[in-house]
Amino acid sequence: MGGDYYEILELNRNATDADIKKAYRRLALKFHPASNREPGSNERFRQLGEAYDVLSDLRKKATYDKFGDSGLKGGIPLELAIGGAWSSKYAYHDNPEKTFKDFFGSSNPFSDFYITDLPLQFGGLNPEENKIKDDPIERDLYLSLDDIYHGCIKKSKISRKVMNDDGCTSSIRDKILTVTVKPGWKDGTRITFPKEGDQGPNNIAADMVFIVREKPHPLFERQDNDLIYHKEISLEMALTGFAVDVETLDGRIIKIPVNEIVHPSYKKVVPGEGMPLPHNPSQKGDLIFTFDILFPEKLSAESKSLIKQALRD
Structure with a gap:
Protein backbone atom coordinates (compact mmCIF):
# COMPACT_ATOMS: atom_id res chain seq x y z
CA MET A 1 0.00 0.00 0.00
CA GLY A 2 2.68 2.49 0.99
CA GLY A 3 2.23 5.06 3.69
CA ASP A 4 1.38 4.85 7.35
CA TYR A 5 -2.12 3.69 8.23
CA TYR A 6 -2.44 6.33 10.95
CA GLU A 7 -1.32 9.09 8.60
CA ILE A 8 -3.77 7.93 5.94
CA LEU A 9 -6.61 8.30 8.44
CA GLU A 10 -5.10 11.57 9.71
CA LEU A 11 -4.70 10.18 13.22
CA ASN A 12 -1.96 9.90 15.81
CA ARG A 13 -0.97 6.57 17.35
CA ASN A 14 -2.94 7.23 20.51
CA ALA A 15 -6.20 7.20 18.56
CA THR A 16 -9.06 5.27 20.15
CA ASP A 17 -11.42 2.92 18.35
CA ALA A 18 -13.99 5.74 18.29
CA ASP A 19 -11.42 8.07 16.73
CA ILE A 20 -10.65 5.50 14.04
CA LYS A 21 -14.32 5.03 13.15
CA LYS A 22 -14.96 8.76 13.09
CA ALA A 23 -11.94 9.44 10.87
CA TYR A 24 -12.83 6.69 8.41
CA ARG A 25 -16.43 7.85 8.21
CA ARG A 26 -15.38 11.42 7.41
CA LEU A 27 -12.66 10.61 4.89
CA ALA A 28 -14.41 7.71 3.17
CA LEU A 29 -17.43 9.90 2.45
CA LYS A 30 -15.13 12.65 1.20
CA PHE A 31 -13.10 10.46 -1.18
CA HIS A 32 -15.78 7.98 -2.29
CA PRO A 33 -15.81 7.80 -6.11
CA ALA A 34 -19.52 8.69 -6.15
CA SER A 35 -18.79 12.07 -4.58
CA ASN A 36 -15.20 12.83 -5.62
CA ARG A 37 -13.97 13.00 -9.21
CA GLU A 38 -10.56 14.51 -8.45
CA PRO A 39 -7.42 12.69 -9.67
CA GLY A 40 -6.07 10.27 -7.07
CA SER A 41 -9.35 10.03 -5.12
CA ASN A 42 -9.87 6.38 -6.11
CA GLU A 43 -6.43 5.40 -4.78
CA ARG A 44 -6.98 7.41 -1.63
CA PHE A 45 -10.33 5.67 -1.14
CA ARG A 46 -8.62 2.28 -1.48
CA GLN A 47 -5.91 3.28 1.02
CA LEU A 48 -8.57 4.39 3.49
CA GLY A 49 -10.31 1.03 3.16
CA GLU A 50 -7.09 -0.89 3.89
CA ALA A 51 -6.09 1.40 6.77
CA TYR A 52 -9.49 1.00 8.39
CA ASP A 53 -9.52 -2.76 7.79
CA VAL A 54 -6.30 -3.05 9.79
CA LEU A 55 -6.77 -0.49 12.55
CA SER A 56 -10.35 -1.47 13.32
CA ASP A 57 -9.28 -5.08 14.01
CA LEU A 58 -7.59 -5.48 17.41
CA ARG A 59 -5.33 -8.36 16.34
CA LYS A 60 -4.20 -6.73 13.10
CA LYS A 61 -3.71 -3.41 14.84
CA ALA A 62 -1.64 -5.01 17.62
CA THR A 63 0.68 -6.59 15.05
CA TYR A 64 0.96 -3.38 13.03
CA ASP A 65 1.66 -1.28 16.13
CA LYS A 66 4.45 -3.59 17.29
CA PHE A 67 5.99 -4.96 14.07
CA GLY A 68 4.97 -2.43 11.44
CA ASP A 69 3.89 -3.01 7.87
CA SER A 70 6.52 -5.69 7.21
CA GLY A 71 5.50 -7.71 10.24
CA LEU A 72 1.84 -7.44 9.36
CA LYS A 73 2.21 -8.51 5.72
CA GLY A 74 5.22 -10.80 6.06
CA GLY A 75 3.86 -12.64 9.10
CA ILE A 76 5.63 -13.15 12.44
CA PRO A 77 6.68 -16.29 14.28
CA LEU A 78 4.00 -17.73 16.54
CA GLU A 79 6.24 -17.42 19.58
CA LEU A 80 6.22 -13.66 19.07
CA ALA A 81 2.48 -13.46 18.61
CA ILE A 82 1.66 -12.30 22.13
CA GLY A 83 -1.31 -10.24 23.16
CA GLY A 84 -3.47 -11.50 20.29
CA ALA A 85 -1.14 -10.25 17.53
CA TRP A 86 -1.61 -11.42 13.95
CA SER A 87 0.62 -14.41 13.29
CA SER A 88 -0.09 -15.04 9.60
CA LYS A 89 0.50 -12.90 6.55
CA TYR A 90 -2.03 -10.16 5.99
CA ALA A 91 -3.30 -9.14 2.55
CA TYR A 92 -6.06 -6.64 1.93
CA HIS A 93 -8.87 -7.94 -0.27
CA ASP A 94 -8.55 -4.80 -2.45
CA ASN A 95 -12.28 -4.13 -2.38
CA PRO A 96 -12.62 -0.76 -0.61
CA GLU A 97 -16.29 -0.60 -1.64
CA LYS A 98 -16.94 -3.71 0.46
CA THR A 99 -15.21 -2.10 3.45
CA PHE A 100 -17.30 1.01 2.92
CA LYS A 101 -20.57 -0.92 2.69
CA ASP A 102 -19.74 -3.11 5.69
CA PHE A 103 -19.02 0.02 7.71
CA PHE A 104 -22.27 1.79 6.79
CA GLY A 105 -24.34 -1.38 6.93
CA SER A 106 -26.01 -0.91 3.58
CA SER A 107 -25.74 -2.30 0.08
CA ASN A 108 -26.35 1.27 -1.11
CA PRO A 109 -24.63 3.44 1.51
CA PHE A 110 -25.21 6.68 -0.37
CA SER A 111 -28.97 6.19 -0.75
CA ASP A 112 -29.70 8.42 2.23
CA PHE A 113 -27.55 11.19 0.79
CA TYR A 114 -29.39 11.59 -2.52
CA ILE A 115 -32.42 13.77 -2.99
CA THR A 116 -32.64 13.07 -6.71
CA ASP A 117 -30.91 10.66 -9.06
CA LEU A 118 -28.23 13.26 -9.70
CA PRO A 119 -24.75 12.36 -8.42
CA LEU A 120 -23.03 14.30 -5.69
CA GLN A 121 -20.77 17.02 -7.00
CA PHE A 122 -17.94 19.36 -6.08
CA GLY A 123 -15.64 16.94 -4.33
CA GLY A 124 -17.70 15.75 -1.45
CA LEU A 125 -20.84 15.32 0.51
CA ASN A 126 -22.50 18.04 2.53
CA PRO A 127 -24.62 16.00 4.96
CA GLU A 128 -26.70 18.92 6.18
CA GLU A 129 -27.77 19.75 2.63
CA ASN A 130 -28.51 16.22 1.47
CA LYS A 131 -29.84 14.38 4.49
CA ILE A 132 -33.59 14.24 5.07
CA LYS A 133 -34.78 16.10 8.15
CA ASP A 134 -37.14 14.31 10.52
CA ASP A 135 -40.63 15.72 11.09
CA PRO A 136 -40.98 18.11 14.06
CA ILE A 137 -41.72 16.64 17.47
CA GLU A 138 -44.60 18.54 19.07
CA ARG A 139 -45.40 18.79 22.77
CA ASP A 140 -48.16 20.72 24.52
CA LEU A 141 -47.02 23.32 27.04
CA TYR A 142 -49.87 23.98 29.50
CA LEU A 143 -49.83 27.46 31.02
CA SER A 144 -52.15 29.23 33.42
CA LEU A 145 -53.55 32.66 32.58
CA ASP A 146 -51.37 34.05 35.37
CA ASP A 147 -48.25 32.50 33.75
CA ILE A 148 -49.08 34.19 30.46
CA TYR A 149 -50.05 37.51 32.03
CA HIS A 150 -46.80 37.92 33.94
CA GLY A 151 -44.42 35.79 31.84
CA CYS A 152 -42.40 33.02 33.44
CA ILE A 153 -39.74 30.34 32.94
CA LYS A 154 -40.74 26.75 32.22
CA LYS A 155 -38.33 23.82 32.01
CA SER A 156 -38.94 20.51 30.27
CA LYS A 157 -36.74 17.40 30.34
CA ILE A 158 -36.40 15.46 27.09
CA SER A 159 -34.65 12.17 26.32
CA ARG A 160 -33.15 11.72 22.89
CA LYS A 161 -30.64 9.67 20.90
CA VAL A 162 -27.28 11.42 20.56
CA MET A 163 -24.55 10.25 18.20
CA ASN A 164 -21.37 9.03 19.87
CA ASP A 165 -17.92 10.18 18.81
CA ASP A 166 -17.55 7.25 16.42
CA GLY A 167 -20.26 8.76 14.23
CA CYS A 168 -22.05 5.40 13.97
CA THR A 169 -23.55 4.45 17.32
CA SER A 170 -25.81 6.46 19.59
CA SER A 171 -26.84 6.62 23.23
CA ILE A 172 -29.84 7.99 25.11
CA ARG A 173 -29.20 11.25 26.94
CA ASP A 174 -31.42 13.62 28.89
CA LYS A 175 -31.49 17.35 28.32
CA ILE A 176 -33.35 20.23 29.96
CA LEU A 177 -34.95 22.71 27.56
CA THR A 178 -35.85 26.12 28.99
CA VAL A 179 -38.85 28.03 27.64
CA THR A 180 -38.99 31.74 28.45
CA VAL A 181 -42.70 32.55 28.38
CA LYS A 182 -43.32 36.12 27.23
CA PRO A 183 -46.28 38.15 28.62
CA GLY A 184 -49.30 38.00 26.34
CA TRP A 185 -48.49 34.79 24.46
CA LYS A 186 -51.61 33.26 22.94
CA ASP A 187 -52.96 29.76 22.87
CA GLY A 188 -51.27 27.95 20.00
CA THR A 189 -48.01 29.91 20.16
CA ARG A 190 -45.19 27.64 18.94
CA ILE A 191 -41.70 27.66 20.48
CA THR A 192 -39.11 25.81 18.39
CA PHE A 193 -35.82 24.31 19.56
CA PRO A 194 -33.94 23.41 16.35
CA LYS A 195 -32.52 19.89 15.95
CA GLU A 196 -33.26 18.66 19.48
CA GLY A 197 -34.78 15.38 18.29
CA ASP A 198 -33.07 12.01 17.88
CA GLN A 199 -29.73 12.15 16.08
CA GLY A 200 -28.72 9.50 13.55
CA PRO A 201 -25.99 8.91 10.97
CA ASN A 202 -28.34 9.40 8.03
CA ASN A 203 -30.80 12.04 9.21
CA ILE A 204 -31.02 15.62 10.38
CA ALA A 205 -32.47 15.70 13.89
CA ALA A 206 -36.05 16.92 14.17
CA ASP A 207 -36.95 20.24 15.72
CA MET A 208 -38.58 20.10 19.15
CA VAL A 209 -41.70 22.30 19.16
CA PHE A 210 -43.65 23.31 22.26
CA ILE A 211 -47.23 24.51 21.67
CA VAL A 212 -48.84 26.81 24.25
CA ARG A 213 -52.10 25.44 25.67
CA GLU A 214 -53.97 27.87 27.90
CA LYS A 215 -55.53 26.36 31.02
CA PRO A 216 -59.00 27.57 32.12
CA HIS A 217 -59.12 30.34 34.73
CA PRO A 218 -61.74 30.38 37.54
CA LEU A 219 -62.73 34.03 36.96
Whole structure:
Protein backbone atom coordinates (compact mmCIF):
# COMPACT_ATOMS: atom_id res chain seq x y z
CA MET A 1 0.00 0.00 0.00
CA GLY A 2 2.68 2.49 0.99
CA GLY A 3 2.23 5.06 3.69
CA ASP A 4 1.38 4.85 7.35
CA TYR A 5 -2.12 3.69 8.23
CA TYR A 6 -2.44 6.33 10.95
CA GLU A 7 -1.32 9.09 8.60
CA ILE A 8 -3.77 7.93 5.94
CA LEU A 9 -6.61 8.30 8.44
CA GLU A 10 -5.10 11.57 9.71
CA LEU A 11 -4.70 10.18 13.22
CA ASN A 12 -1.96 9.90 15.81
CA ARG A 13 -0.97 6.57 17.35
CA ASN A 14 -2.94 7.23 20.51
CA ALA A 15 -6.20 7.20 18.56
CA THR A 16 -9.06 5.27 20.15
CA ASP A 17 -11.42 2.92 18.35
CA ALA A 18 -13.99 5.74 18.29
CA ASP A 19 -11.42 8.07 16.73
CA ILE A 20 -10.65 5.50 14.04
CA LYS A 21 -14.32 5.03 13.15
CA LYS A 22 -14.96 8.76 13.09
CA ALA A 23 -11.94 9.44 10.87
CA TYR A 24 -12.83 6.69 8.41
CA ARG A 25 -16.43 7.85 8.21
CA ARG A 26 -15.38 11.42 7.41
CA LEU A 27 -12.66 10.61 4.89
CA ALA A 28 -14.41 7.71 3.17
CA LEU A 29 -17.43 9.90 2.45
CA LYS A 30 -15.13 12.65 1.20
CA PHE A 31 -13.10 10.46 -1.18
CA HIS A 32 -15.78 7.98 -2.29
CA PRO A 33 -15.81 7.80 -6.11
CA ALA A 34 -19.52 8.69 -6.15
CA SER A 35 -18.79 12.07 -4.58
CA ASN A 36 -15.20 12.83 -5.62
CA ARG A 37 -13.97 13.00 -9.21
CA GLU A 38 -10.56 14.51 -8.45
CA PRO A 39 -7.42 12.69 -9.67
CA GLY A 40 -6.07 10.27 -7.07
CA SER A 41 -9.35 10.03 -5.12
CA ASN A 42 -9.87 6.38 -6.11
CA GLU A 43 -6.43 5.40 -4.78
CA ARG A 44 -6.98 7.41 -1.63
CA PHE A 45 -10.33 5.67 -1.14
CA ARG A 46 -8.62 2.28 -1.48
CA GLN A 47 -5.91 3.28 1.02
CA LEU A 48 -8.57 4.39 3.49
CA GLY A 49 -10.31 1.03 3.16
CA GLU A 50 -7.09 -0.89 3.89
CA ALA A 51 -6.09 1.40 6.77
CA TYR A 52 -9.49 1.00 8.39
CA ASP A 53 -9.52 -2.76 7.79
CA VAL A 54 -6.30 -3.05 9.79
CA LEU A 55 -6.77 -0.49 12.55
CA SER A 56 -10.35 -1.47 13.32
CA ASP A 57 -9.28 -5.08 14.01
CA LEU A 58 -7.59 -5.48 17.41
CA ARG A 59 -5.33 -8.36 16.34
CA LYS A 60 -4.20 -6.73 13.10
CA LYS A 61 -3.71 -3.41 14.84
CA ALA A 62 -1.64 -5.01 17.62
CA THR A 63 0.68 -6.59 15.05
CA TYR A 64 0.96 -3.38 13.03
CA ASP A 65 1.66 -1.28 16.13
CA LYS A 66 4.45 -3.59 17.29
CA PHE A 67 5.99 -4.96 14.07
CA GLY A 68 4.97 -2.43 11.44
CA ASP A 69 3.89 -3.01 7.87
CA SER A 70 6.52 -5.69 7.21
CA GLY A 71 5.50 -7.71 10.24
CA LEU A 72 1.84 -7.44 9.36
CA LYS A 73 2.21 -8.51 5.72
CA GLY A 74 5.22 -10.80 6.06
CA GLY A 75 3.86 -12.64 9.10
CA ILE A 76 5.63 -13.15 12.44
CA PRO A 77 6.68 -16.29 14.28
CA LEU A 78 4.00 -17.73 16.54
CA GLU A 79 6.24 -17.42 19.58
CA LEU A 80 6.22 -13.66 19.07
CA ALA A 81 2.48 -13.46 18.61
CA ILE A 82 1.66 -12.30 22.13
CA GLY A 83 -1.31 -10.24 23.16
CA GLY A 84 -3.47 -11.50 20.29
CA ALA A 85 -1.14 -10.25 17.53
CA TRP A 86 -1.61 -11.42 13.95
CA SER A 87 0.62 -14.41 13.29
CA SER A 88 -0.09 -15.04 9.60
CA LYS A 89 0.50 -12.90 6.55
CA TYR A 90 -2.03 -10.16 5.99
CA ALA A 91 -3.30 -9.14 2.55
CA TYR A 92 -6.06 -6.64 1.93
CA HIS A 93 -8.87 -7.94 -0.27
CA ASP A 94 -8.55 -4.80 -2.45
CA ASN A 95 -12.28 -4.13 -2.38
CA PRO A 96 -12.62 -0.76 -0.61
CA GLU A 97 -16.29 -0.60 -1.64
CA LYS A 98 -16.94 -3.71 0.46
CA THR A 99 -15.21 -2.10 3.45
CA PHE A 100 -17.30 1.01 2.92
CA LYS A 101 -20.57 -0.92 2.69
CA ASP A 102 -19.74 -3.11 5.69
CA PHE A 103 -19.02 0.02 7.71
CA PHE A 104 -22.27 1.79 6.79
CA GLY A 105 -24.34 -1.38 6.93
CA SER A 106 -26.01 -0.91 3.58
CA SER A 107 -25.74 -2.30 0.08
CA ASN A 108 -26.35 1.27 -1.11
CA PRO A 109 -24.63 3.44 1.51
CA PHE A 110 -25.21 6.68 -0.37
CA SER A 111 -28.97 6.19 -0.75
CA ASP A 112 -29.70 8.42 2.23
CA PHE A 113 -27.55 11.19 0.79
CA TYR A 114 -29.39 11.59 -2.52
CA ILE A 115 -32.42 13.77 -2.99
CA THR A 116 -32.64 13.07 -6.71
CA ASP A 117 -30.91 10.66 -9.06
CA LEU A 118 -28.23 13.26 -9.70
CA PRO A 119 -24.75 12.36 -8.42
CA LEU A 120 -23.03 14.30 -5.69
CA GLN A 121 -20.77 17.02 -7.00
CA PHE A 122 -17.94 19.36 -6.08
CA GLY A 123 -15.64 16.94 -4.33
CA GLY A 124 -17.70 15.75 -1.45
CA LEU A 125 -20.84 15.32 0.51
CA ASN A 126 -22.50 18.04 2.53
CA PRO A 127 -24.62 16.00 4.96
CA GLU A 128 -26.70 18.92 6.18
CA GLU A 129 -27.77 19.75 2.63
CA ASN A 130 -28.51 16.22 1.47
CA LYS A 131 -29.84 14.38 4.49
CA ILE A 132 -33.59 14.24 5.07
CA LYS A 133 -34.78 16.10 8.15
CA ASP A 134 -37.14 14.31 10.52
CA ASP A 135 -40.63 15.72 11.09
CA PRO A 136 -40.98 18.11 14.06
CA ILE A 137 -41.72 16.64 17.47
CA GLU A 138 -44.60 18.54 19.07
CA ARG A 139 -45.40 18.79 22.77
CA ASP A 140 -48.16 20.72 24.52
CA LEU A 141 -47.02 23.32 27.04
CA TYR A 142 -49.87 23.98 29.50
CA LEU A 143 -49.83 27.46 31.02
CA SER A 144 -52.15 29.23 33.42
CA LEU A 145 -53.55 32.66 32.58
CA ASP A 146 -51.37 34.05 35.37
CA ASP A 147 -48.25 32.50 33.75
CA ILE A 148 -49.08 34.19 30.46
CA TYR A 149 -50.05 37.51 32.03
CA HIS A 150 -46.80 37.92 33.94
CA GLY A 151 -44.42 35.79 31.84
CA CYS A 152 -42.40 33.02 33.44
CA ILE A 153 -39.74 30.34 32.94
CA LYS A 154 -40.74 26.75 32.22
CA LYS A 155 -38.33 23.82 32.01
CA SER A 156 -38.94 20.51 30.27
CA LYS A 157 -36.74 17.40 30.34
CA ILE A 158 -36.40 15.46 27.09
CA SER A 159 -34.65 12.17 26.32
CA ARG A 160 -33.15 11.72 22.89
CA LYS A 161 -30.64 9.67 20.90
CA VAL A 162 -27.28 11.42 20.56
CA MET A 163 -24.55 10.25 18.20
CA ASN A 164 -21.37 9.03 19.87
CA ASP A 165 -17.92 10.18 18.81
CA ASP A 166 -17.55 7.25 16.42
CA GLY A 167 -20.26 8.76 14.23
CA CYS A 168 -22.05 5.40 13.97
CA THR A 169 -23.55 4.45 17.32
CA SER A 170 -25.81 6.46 19.59
CA SER A 171 -26.84 6.62 23.23
CA ILE A 172 -29.84 7.99 25.11
CA ARG A 173 -29.20 11.25 26.94
CA ASP A 174 -31.42 13.62 28.89
CA LYS A 175 -31.49 17.35 28.32
CA ILE A 176 -33.35 20.23 29.96
CA LEU A 177 -34.95 22.71 27.56
CA THR A 178 -35.85 26.12 28.99
CA VAL A 179 -38.85 28.03 27.64
CA THR A 180 -38.99 31.74 28.45
CA VAL A 181 -42.70 32.55 28.38
CA LYS A 182 -43.32 36.12 27.23
CA PRO A 183 -46.28 38.15 28.62
CA GLY A 184 -49.30 38.00 26.34
CA TRP A 185 -48.49 34.79 24.46
CA LYS A 186 -51.61 33.26 22.94
CA ASP A 187 -52.96 29.76 22.87
CA GLY A 188 -51.27 27.95 20.00
CA THR A 189 -48.01 29.91 20.16
CA ARG A 190 -45.19 27.64 18.94
CA ILE A 191 -41.70 27.66 20.48
CA THR A 192 -39.11 25.81 18.39
CA PHE A 193 -35.82 24.31 19.56
CA PRO A 194 -33.94 23.41 16.35
CA LYS A 195 -32.52 19.89 15.95
CA GLU A 196 -33.26 18.66 19.48
CA GLY A 197 -34.78 15.38 18.29
CA ASP A 198 -33.07 12.01 17.88
CA GLN A 199 -29.73 12.15 16.08
CA GLY A 200 -28.72 9.50 13.55
CA PRO A 201 -25.99 8.91 10.97
CA ASN A 202 -28.34 9.40 8.03
CA ASN A 203 -30.80 12.04 9.21
CA ILE A 204 -31.02 15.62 10.38
CA ALA A 205 -32.47 15.70 13.89
CA ALA A 206 -36.05 16.92 14.17
CA ASP A 207 -36.95 20.24 15.72
CA MET A 208 -38.58 20.10 19.15
CA VAL A 209 -41.70 22.30 19.16
CA PHE A 210 -43.65 23.31 22.26
CA ILE A 211 -47.23 24.51 21.67
CA VAL A 212 -48.84 26.81 24.25
CA ARG A 213 -52.10 25.44 25.67
CA GLU A 214 -53.97 27.87 27.90
CA LYS A 215 -55.53 26.36 31.02
CA PRO A 216 -59.00 27.57 32.12
CA HIS A 217 -59.12 30.34 34.73
CA PRO A 218 -61.74 30.38 37.54
CA LEU A 219 -62.73 34.03 36.96
CA PHE A 220 -61.69 35.16 33.50
CA GLU A 221 -62.19 33.93 29.96
CA ARG A 222 -59.70 35.16 27.40
CA GLN A 223 -60.72 36.44 23.98
CA ASP A 224 -57.69 37.54 21.98
CA ASN A 225 -56.16 40.28 24.16
CA ASP A 226 -59.34 40.93 26.17
CA LEU A 227 -60.47 39.34 29.43
CA ILE A 228 -64.14 38.48 29.88
CA TYR A 229 -65.63 38.51 33.39
CA HIS A 230 -69.06 36.91 33.82
CA LYS A 231 -71.27 37.93 36.76
CA GLU A 232 -74.77 37.04 37.82
CA ILE A 233 -76.94 39.93 39.00
CA SER A 234 -80.52 40.28 40.15
CA LEU A 235 -83.20 42.05 38.17
CA GLU A 236 -83.20 44.76 40.82
CA MET A 237 -79.45 45.34 40.29
CA ALA A 238 -79.90 45.35 36.53
CA LEU A 239 -82.53 48.11 36.78
CA THR A 240 -81.16 50.24 39.62
CA GLY A 241 -77.38 50.03 39.33
CA PHE A 242 -74.61 48.44 41.39
CA ALA A 243 -70.81 48.10 41.62
CA VAL A 244 -68.55 45.10 40.98
CA ASP A 245 -65.35 44.40 42.92
CA VAL A 246 -62.88 42.23 41.02
CA GLU A 247 -59.29 41.16 41.67
CA THR A 248 -57.11 41.60 38.60
CA LEU A 249 -54.40 39.17 37.51
CA ASP A 250 -51.74 41.47 38.97
CA GLY A 251 -53.39 41.38 42.42
CA ARG A 252 -55.23 44.72 42.49
CA ILE A 253 -58.85 45.10 43.63
CA ILE A 254 -60.78 47.39 41.33
CA LYS A 255 -64.36 48.62 41.86
CA ILE A 256 -66.38 49.05 38.71
CA PRO A 257 -69.62 51.05 38.97
CA VAL A 258 -72.50 50.10 36.68
CA ASN A 259 -75.01 52.93 36.53
CA GLU A 260 -76.66 52.03 33.23
CA ILE A 261 -79.61 49.69 32.91
CA VAL A 262 -78.24 46.22 32.21
CA HIS A 263 -80.07 44.61 29.28
CA PRO A 264 -79.29 41.11 27.85
CA SER A 265 -76.68 42.39 25.35
CA TYR A 266 -75.14 44.94 27.70
CA LYS A 267 -71.36 44.90 28.26
CA LYS A 268 -69.23 47.02 30.54
CA VAL A 269 -65.79 47.71 29.05
CA VAL A 270 -62.83 48.75 31.21
CA PRO A 271 -59.95 49.75 28.91
CA GLY A 272 -56.41 48.63 29.60
CA GLU A 273 -57.20 45.93 32.16
CA GLY A 274 -56.93 42.93 29.86
CA MET A 275 -53.96 40.83 28.72
CA PRO A 276 -50.60 42.31 27.70
CA LEU A 277 -50.16 42.63 23.95
CA PRO A 278 -47.59 40.00 22.82
CA HIS A 279 -45.47 42.48 20.82
CA ASN A 280 -45.90 45.38 23.25
CA PRO A 281 -46.51 44.12 26.82
CA SER A 282 -46.71 47.67 28.17
CA GLN A 283 -50.12 47.94 26.47
CA LYS A 284 -53.07 45.78 27.41
CA GLY A 285 -56.41 44.74 26.03
CA ASP A 286 -59.71 45.45 27.77
CA LEU A 287 -61.56 43.91 30.69
CA ILE A 288 -65.13 43.25 29.58
CA PHE A 289 -67.98 42.53 32.01
CA THR A 290 -70.95 40.49 30.83
CA PHE A 291 -73.96 39.81 33.04
CA ASP A 292 -76.50 37.06 33.54
CA ILE A 293 -79.72 38.57 34.91
CA LEU A 294 -81.55 36.38 37.44
CA PHE A 295 -85.27 36.92 37.16
CA PRO A 296 -87.56 36.18 40.11
CA GLU A 297 -89.51 32.96 39.82
CA LYS A 298 -92.76 34.61 41.01
CA LEU A 299 -94.15 37.99 42.10
CA SER A 300 -97.04 38.90 44.37
CA ALA A 301 -99.89 40.93 42.95
CA GLU A 302 -98.79 43.93 44.99
CA SER A 303 -95.22 43.69 43.62
CA LYS A 304 -96.50 43.45 40.07
CA SER A 305 -98.63 46.53 40.60
CA LEU A 306 -95.70 48.50 41.98
CA ILE A 307 -93.45 47.44 39.08
CA LYS A 308 -96.08 48.44 36.52
CA GLN A 309 -96.50 51.80 38.16
CA ALA A 310 -92.70 52.34 38.31
CA LEU A 311 -92.24 51.47 34.65
CA ARG A 312 -95.00 53.87 33.57
CA ASP A 313 -93.17 56.86 35.12
